[in-house]
Amino acid sequence: MNEVTRAIADFISGETGLSADELHRWIEVPRDPQWGDYAFPCFTLSRTMKKSPQNLAREIVLKFKPAGLLADCTTAGAYINFRIQREVWAEIVLQRIFFEGPGYGQSLEGAGKRILIEFSSPNIAKPFHVGHLRSTIIGHALCQIFERRGYDVVRLNHLGDWGKQFGEVITAFKRWGSLEQLEAKPLKHLLEVYSRFHQESKDEEPLHEEARGWFRKLEEGDPEARSLWSRFREISVEEFKRLYKFLGITFDSYEGESFYQDWLPGLIERMRGTGLLIESQGAWVVPLEAYQMPPALILKTDEATLYLTRDIAAAEYRFEKWDFAKMIYVVGVPQRLHFQQLFKVLELMGYEWSKRLAHVDFGHVLGMSTRRGEVVFLQDVIDEAVQRAERVIEERGEDKEARIGKILEKERKNIARAVGLGAIIFNDLRTKRTKDVEFDWDRILGFEGATGPYCQNAHVRCCGIMRKYSGEVMAAVDYGVLASDEELDLIKRLREFPEVIERAAAEYEPSVIAVYMLELAMSFNVFLARHRVLGEEKRVTQARVLLTHGVKRVLAACLEILGMEALERM
RNA sequence: GCGCCUGUAGCUCAACCGGAUAGAGCAACAGCCUUCUAAGCUGUAGGCCGGGGGUUCGAGUCCCUCCAGGCGCGCCA
Numbered sequence A: 001m002n003e004v005t006r007a008i009a010d011f012i013s014g015e016t017g018l019s020a021d022e023l024h025r026w027i028e029v030p031r032d033p034q035w036g037d038y039a040f041p042c043f044t045l046s047r048t049m050k051k052s053p054q055n056l057a058r059e060i061v062l063k064f065k066p067a068g069l070l071a072d073c074t075t076a077g078a079y080i081n082f083r084i085q086r087e088v089w090a091e092i093v094l095q096r097i098f099f100e101g102p103g104y105g106q107s108l109e110g111a112g113k114r115i116l117i118e119f120s121s122p123n124i125a126k127p128f129h130v131g132h133l134r135s136t137i138i139g140h141a142l143c144q145i146f147e148r149r150g151y152d153v154v155r156l157n158h159l160g161d162w163g164k165q166f167g168e169v170i171t172a173f174k175r176w177g178s179l180e181q182l183e184a185k186p187l188k189h190l191l192e193v194y195s196r197f198h199q200e201s202k203d204e205e206p207l208h209e210e211a212r213g214w215f216r217k218l219e220e221g222d223p224e225a226r227s228l229w230s231r232f233r234e235i236s237v238e239e240f241k242r243l244y245k246f247l248g249i250t251f252d253s254y255e256g257e258s259f260y261q262d263w264l265p266g267l268i269e270r271m272r273g274t275g276l277l278i279e280s281q282g283a284w285v286v287p288l289e290a291y292q293m294p295p296a297l298i299l300k301t302d303e304a305t306l307y308l309t310r311d312i313a314a315a316e317y318r319f320e321k322w323d324f325a326k327m328i329y330v331v332g333v334p335q336r337l338h339f340q341q342l343f344k345v346l347e348l349m350g351y352e353w354s355k356r357l358a359h360v361d362f363g364h365v366l367g368m369s370t371r372r373g374e375v376v377f378l379q380d381v382i383d384e385a386v387q388r389a390e391r392v393i394e395e396r397g398e399d400k401e402a403r404i405g406k407i408l409e410k411e412r413k414n415i416a417r418a419v420g421l422g423a424i425i426f427n428d429l430r431t432k433r434t435k436d437v438e439f440d441w442d443r444i445l446g447f448e449g450a451t452g453p454y455c456q457n458a459h460v461r462c463c464g465i466m467r468k469y470s471g472e473v474m475a476a477v478d479y480g481v482l483a484s485d486e487e488l489d490l491i492k493r494l495r496e497f498p499e500v501i502e503r504a505a506a507e508y509e510p511s512v513i514a515v516y517m518l519e520l521a522m523s524f525n526v527f528l529a530r531h532r533v534l535g536e537e538k539r540v541t542q543a544r545v546l547l548t549h550g551v552k553r554v555l556a557a558c559l560e561i562l563g564m565e566a567l568e569r570m
Numbered sequence B: 001g002c003g004c005c006u007g008u009a010g011c012u013c014a015a016c017c018g019g020a021u022a023g024a025g026c027a028a029c030a031g032c033c034u035u036c037u038a039a040g041c042u043g044u045a046g047g048c049c050g051g052g053g054g055u056u057c058g059a060g061u062c063c064c065u066c067c068a069g070g071c072g073c074g075c076c077a
Helices: A003-016 A020-024 A043-049 A053-062 A086-103 A130-148 A164-176 A179-184 A186-200 A205-220 A223-247 A257-273 A307-322 A333-348 A352-356 A378-395 A397-404 A409-429 A452-468 A485-506 A511-530 A538-562
Strands: A038-041 A070-076 A079-084 A114-118 A152-156 A278-280 A283-286 A296-299 A326-330 A357-360
Touching: A003 A020, A003 A038, A003 A043, A003 A053, A003 A070, A003 A079, A003 A086, A043 A053, A053 A070, A053 A079, A079 A086, A086 A485, A086 A538, A114 A130, A114 A307, A130 A152, A130 A223, A130 A326, A130 A378, A130 A409, A130 A485, A130 A538, A164 A186, A164 A205, A164 A223, A179 A186, A186 A205, A186 A223, A205 A223, A223 A378, A257 A283, A257 A296, A257 A307, A296 A307, A296 A333, A307 A333, A333 A352, A333 A357, A352 A357, A378 A397, A378 A409, A409 A452, A409 A511, A409 A538, A452 A511, A452 A538, A485 A511, A485 A538, A511 A538
Parallel strands: A114 A152, A114 A326, A326 A357
Antiparallel strands: A038 A079, A070 A079, A278 A283, A283 A296
């Protein structure tokens, strides 16, 4: 919905007597811009009007008179193709961006509403690998998107810091670890003993028995277990925070699974009291057969709690604390059933707010093994990407220097970091989140074509032009000179931005922003290849500077949403 | 076995909740920098939209079925 489609719907409504809102939904953008800027297919309309679609189209077109935003209107079979009055359209769009400033694209839809977004949530004592990255950057992008929709966003990092796995870590550390080594290289040592547990516990039931025992002790408050656990947690969180800082991501809460332990006994009591919990094979479950789901396991035979139990507690606690309008869980698709069960159990517990919960799932990262057959650590990917970016800067050094002058060493480091990271982030966010993504070094480390750096580069080119423009950017320009197809294309895309954010929020889908940003960057590069901004006739330069300014604004907004740096030079 | 998801160019992905001739990028080939950043632009080549039925004026998109792959299905998270 924009000013043009509104005008089209009003015009056809006037000719047919049907409601403009109903007609509006049929309006589309022709595949080939040669046909027109917007089109209205008459097929469905012809049924209610009892006329052939072609005749209907012709009749409507005969009534058309150019006015306001609509310059022209023709038929092509059953289609009515409209052409925009470019000058008027350019003025509406560019003035809006100019005057709204950074607020362009934002809305008040979520004003007064709070949304909780749980994302990233890595497991303590486990390496942060490229698989975890998806939740982190998808979640971060969603936070940015919902903030622009006016919501009060609360960022939750539901750390995996509780459960049998800590029994495993403690078992491993008691057997093979040492305090000296833990002091010297904390995380490395932790990973060493933990992976050793995995290797040796394959067919060793006693080891698992021991691990379960330690976790039970942990839940019972055993001092030794507690002290080890809290040291391990500290070490990991420190490492995670360093990484988040590097990524430019913050959280409002690091209340992980362990946080809810005091809540659990009361929860179990209440669930037993309502008769929701029943004993089954020695464990306690909520039967869900009636909803075509396997039973939800709440308490193990040894009375220890499970992931699901803690998630129920977390939901209750969060609703009490934050009174959210929405809460979304950015967690991988393998856990879909888990969340279906969670939401159903909460509903059965009588919480009307269970309807406000959503699982925002995403596909797995496949085949991310190195030659040694291990998972790829995020840190390694980042290092490799940054190094690769440094090499590119090195290779193009002379060429760049001739164009933009010497870049200081410090700035070069920052550019390499931003570009390397930009490539990784964009690669993850450009596809629909539910798709599995193939881990491919070449793809992640490519900086040309449909990549993050391509988009960053388009922004940089805007900056270059604005930097060299000596005049003042102003909204009072001669919009008539923005008459080329390339300029119209840019203006159309710029106008889409608010709707793009709206769609991204409605679908919990950051890729909508990524794809849009890429297309805007492409349009801008094509525009620059065919037209000059600076050094033209004054009124032309003024108008194109305003256009460039608009592109820069929107590109910068997209980059910020996705968590990528909008560089000035690169 | 049951359930959910995914099959579009050699590869990685689009296609605006049914519309006109299915679009990009990578890889390949051929061009374009004495003027705003060449991390760029232009061109060539590349397709039975997994197969088969159906609904419709109209299907990559909806329904059925088959095939292939992924994920999940009580004491892990």
